[in-house]
Amino acid sequence: MARTIAAFQGEAGAFSEEAALALLGDVQTRGYRTFEDLVAAVDAGEVTYGFLPCENTITGSIARSYDLLFEHPRIKIVDETTRRIEQCAIGVPGARLDMLDRLFSHPVALEQCRRFFVQHAAIAAVAADDTAGAVRAIMEAGDARAGAIGGALAAQRYGAVILQRSIQDHDNNFTRFFVISSTMGPRRDLGRICLALHLPHEPGSLHKALGRFAKQNINLRALVARPRRGEPFEYTFYVELDAAAEADLTGPNIFVLGAY
Amino acid sequence: MARTIAAFQGEAGAFSEEAALALLGDVQTRGYRTFEDLVAAVDAGEVTYGFLPCENTITGSIARSYDLLFEHPRIKIVDETTRRIEQCAIGVPGARLDMLDRLFSHPVALEQCRRFFVQHAAIAAVAADDTAGAVRAIMEAGDARAGAIGGALAAQRYGAVILQRSIQDHDNNFTRFFVISSTMGPRRDLGRICLALHLPHEPGSLHKALGRFAKQNINLRALVARPRRGEPFEYTFYVELDAAAEADLTGPNIFVLGAY
Numbered sequence: 001m002a003r004t005i006a007a008f009q010g011e012a013g014a015f016s017e018e019a020a021l022a023l024l025g026d027v028q029t030r031g032y033r034t035f036e037d038l039v040a041a042v043d044a045g046e047v048t049y050g051f052l053p054c055e056n057t058i059t060g061s062i063a064r065s066y067d068l069l070f071e072h073p074r075i076k077i078v079d080e081t082t083r084r085i086e087q088c089a090i091g092v093p094g095a096r097l098d099m100l101d102r103l104f105s106h107p108v109a110l111e112q113c114r115r116f117f118v119q120h121a122a123i124a125a126v127a128a129d130d131t132a133g134a135v136r137a138i139m140e141a142g143d144a145r146a147g148a149i150g151g152a153l154a155a156q157r158y159g160a161v162i163l164q165r166s167i168q169d170h171d172n173n174f175t176r177f178f179v180i181s182s183t184m185g186p187r188r189d190l191g192r193i194c195l196a197l198h199l200p201h202e203p204g205s206l207h208k209a210l211g212r213f214a215k216q217n218i219n220l221r222a223l224v225a226r227p228r229r230g231e232p233f234e235y236t237f238y239v240e241l242d243a244a245a246e247a248d249l250t251g252p253n254i255f256v257l258g259a260y
Numbered sequence: 261m262a263r264t265i266a267a268f269q270g271e272a273g274a275f276s277e278e279a280a281l282a283l284l285g286d287v288q289t290r291g292y293r294t295f296e297d298l299v300a301a302v303d304a305g306e307v308t309y310g311f312l313p314c315e316n317t318i319t320g321s322i323a324r325s326y327d328l329l330f331e332h333p334r335i336k337i338v339d340e341t342t343r344r345i346e347q348c349a350i351g352v353p354g355a356r357l358d359m360l361d362r363l364f365s366h367p368v369a370l371e372q373c374r375r376f377f378v379q380h381a382a383i384a385a386v387a388a389d390d391t392a393g394a395v396r397a398i399m400e401a402g403d404a405r406a407g408a409i410g411g412a413l414a415a416q417r418y419g420a421v422i423l424q425r426s427i428q429d430h431d432n433n434f435t436r437f438f439v440i441s442s443t444m445g446p447r448r449d450l451g452r453i454c455l456a457l458h459l460p461h462e463p464g465s466l467h468k469a470l471g472r473f474a475k476q477n478i479n480l481r482a483l484v485a486r487p488r489r490g491e492p493f494e495y496t497f498y499v500e501l502d503a504a505a506e507a508d509l510t511g512p513n514i515f516v517l518g519a520y
Contacts, residue, residue, distance in 0.1 A: 060320075060486065063319065063320025063321065064319055107389050110389070125389075127366075127387045203476075203479045204470075206470055206483070207470040213463070213464075222485055223466070223485040224485075225480075225482055237483075
């Protein structure tokens with residue numbers, strides 16, 4: 001049997017690669033530059049699974065991920081996993097925290113570590129393209145004064161050292177990922193269904209659609225509303241449901257994105 | 261009468277400052293480092309209006325903005341505005357596009373201009389903290405080889421020149437902003453209401469809540485679902501409605517974030 005390949009967006013050591021390895025164990029991983037590239041590779045069957053972030057506790061639902069699934073009907077959600085985002089101060093081997101004068105990372109990661117920079121006023125925050133790429137870059141430069149902020153896996157991937165763990169301000173920073181595939185069926189039976197509903201932009205249309213789920217005693221886990229591109233008065237609603245496989249969810253304007 | 265002050269998140273020249281000036285005309289503007297800082301200034305009445313992004317056509321709803329409004333009951337939405345995000349290649353005076361060897365910007369802005377970098381292979385993309393800050397930085401450096409990607413207002417604010425307009429890949433990149441205030445009433449009557457609904461995580465609860473709006477023939481414009489912090493089985497739903505002022509929308513678990 002061919003080896004399982006898990007695709008993620010970002011450079012080696014990204015948080016989404018951490019999520020893939022935590023769920024699947026010691027599989028081969030492959031990073032893609034953009035979410036579009038990642039989804040295209042899953043659609044073409046070049047990889048077994050893709051890890052697509054769908055929700056973050058701070059920023060909310062990631063509507064673009066649902067859109068991408070809807071645009072690729074061959075791809076289904078086959079599992080899901082939630083990963084805590086733990087930012088670490090990372091340096092080159094031999095470095096110590098008190099040697100650092102700058103830390104490179106993605107602006108969002110720098111922002112998540114504001115308190116750390118207040119407490120370490122001698123360390124400047126410097127923007128980089130992404131967290132794992134910043135770790136790679138400091139290792140290439142090999143300067144003990146230059147560190148990076150990223151995940152523990154990024155330190156491991158590039159042979160860097162973790163100088164301090166969990167330097168983020170908030171501990172409730174979790175990202176939920178859909179595990180997607182065009183070649184494999186559901187990995188587990190979690191009793192979850194994700195649907196796209198096309199609804200006219202008129203009073204009561206969502207109420208009517210949800211009535212069907214309410215009648216079957218199906219719980220709503222998540223809901224994302226998206227205007228349809230080029231059709232300004234029509235909406236796509238993405239709903240995630242706790243539903244047994246025998247639930248009646250089919251219909252002319254209902255598209256199943258995953259049942260797992 | 262005191263002069264109107266409009267608050268935005270970011271450095272002078274940010275897209276949200278563009279949105280504020282486009283809606284309000286020649287008012288005083290004030291930038292805040294974070295959305296939390298911006299909302300605190302609005303709550304304290306230090307500024308007349310705040311511009312809080314609530315939705316982007318590419319990334320979807322910005323749940324954190326709705327959360328911030330819910331956490332600050334003194335603040336109400338008093339208007340809204342939508343702004344197209346137009347990225348420009350910007351240089352120091354005297355620079356030309358063919359002199360550039362690098363363009364600084366926020367990683368998301370760099371990503372939005374992928375096609376430009378493919379067509380201009382001699383120009384490197386370099387990460388910076390934000391778009392307007394990148395324009396400020398190239399003006400401080402004064403090197404004709406170093407440019408920045410940002411909005412037209414950022415070029416104007418720092419005395420830089422626009423070398424090429426609209427270099428972003430997609431033209432459908434719009435951001436919608438809530439105009440918020442703790443001191444002023446609605447600026448216009450757009451017939452829009454934004455509510456927060458506290459609902460138990462049980463089958464049919466959203467269906468039941470929406471039934472009330474459907475009965476009154478009220479249209480749903482947007483809907484954002486958020487797990488409530490620390491209460492994992494309860495949800496806050498943010499709903500935006502097309503509703504006349506006389507609509508009956510009050511209730512024990514309904515909180516009005518704005519009627520405008």
